[in-house]
Amino acid sequence: MLAPPLLFAALAALFLFGMNRSDPDQLPSAVAGNTAPPVGLAPLGDMATFDDASLRAGGVTLVNYWASWCAPCRAEHPQLEAMAAEGVTIYGINYKDRDADAQGFLAELGNPYAAIGTDSTGRTALDWGLYGVPETYVIDGTGKVTFRFAGPITVEVMNAQILPAIAAAQ
Numbered sequence: 487m488l489a490p491p492l493l494f495a496a497l498a499a500l501f502l503f504g505m506n507r508s509d510p511d512q513l514p515s516a517v518a519g520n521t522a523p524p525v526g527l528a529p530l531g532d533m534a535t536f537d538d539a540s541l542r543a544g545g546v547t548l549v550n551y552w553a554s555w556c557a558p559c560r561a562e563h564p565q566l567e568a569m570a571a572e573g574v575t576i577y578g579i580n581y582k583d584r585d586a587d588a589q590g591f592l593a594e595l596g597n598p599y600a601a602i603g604t605d606s607t608g609r610t611a612l613d614w615g616l617y618g619v620p621e622t623y624v625i626d627g628t629g630k631v632t633f634r635f636a637g638p639i640t641v642e643v644m645n646a647q648i649l650p651a652i653a654a655a656q
Contacts, residue, residue: 517614517615517623517631517634518623518631518632518633520630520631521628521629521630521631522538522541522614522623522625522629523610523614524538524610524613525537525538525540525541525603525610526609526610527603527604527605527610528603528604528606530580530585530588530589530602530603530604531589533597533599533601533602534601534602535601535602535603536600536601536602536603538629540577541577541629542627542629543627544627545575545627546574546575546625546626546627546652546655546656547574547575547576547577547624548569548574548576548622548623548625548648549576549577549614549622549623549625550576550577550578550579550599550620550622550623551578551581551605551614551616551619551620552578552579552580552581552619552620553581553582553583553619554583554584554587554588554590554591555583555587556619556620558619558637558638559591559620559638560591561638561640562620562638562640563595563596563598565639565641565643565644565648566598566599566639567595567596567598568644569598569644569649570600574652575600576598576599576600577599577600577602578599578603579602579603579604579605579610579611580602580603580604580605581605581608581611581616581619582605582606582607582608583604585604588604617636618636620637620638620639621634621635621636621637622634622635622639622648623635624652624655625655626656627655632651632654633648633654633655635647635648635651
C-alpha cells in the first residue's frame with residue numbers, strides 16, 4: 487500500500503534532478519576534474535609531438551581532437567588560429583585520419599598547434615572519453631582537466647566558455 491506512493495516520489499525526484507542539470511545540451515565528461523589521461527600518440531609527419539609531461543609543464547593548455555574529414559573541425563579552425571595567435575598553447579590530436587589528409591588540412595587552413603600527434607586507432611580518445619570530433623579540453627598547469635567542450639568552437643563559444651575556462655585554470 488505504501489510502495490506506489492514511494493515509487494512515485496522516487497521517480498519524481500529522479501526526473502527533477504535530471505531536468506536541473508546546469509547545461510542540458512552539454513554531454514557529461516568522464517575526465518573533467520581529473521588528471522588528464524595518458525597521451526600515447528604517433529607523430530604527424532615531421533611535426534613536433536607532445537606527451538604527458540607537456541600537459542604538466544606549468545601553463546594552461548588546450549587539447550583539441552580534430553580530423554580532416556570533420557566539417558565542424560573546419561568550421562572551428564579560425565577560432566583555434568585566433569587563440570594561438572593570442573598566445574594560447576594548443577596541442578592537437580588528429581583522430582582516426584590519414585596522415586596525408588591531416589597534413590593537407592593544416593597546409594590549407596594553417597597550423598594553430600604548438601605540437602600535434604595522431605591517434606589513428608582511437609585508443610587515446612577512449613581514455614579521454616571522447617564523444618566525437620571536434621572536442622576540446624582545457625588543462626591547467628598541473629595536468630588536470632578543468633573544462634571540456636564537445637563540438638565546434640564558434641566565436642560565441644570561444645568568448646563565453648573557452649576563454650573564461652582558460653582564465654579560471656590559471
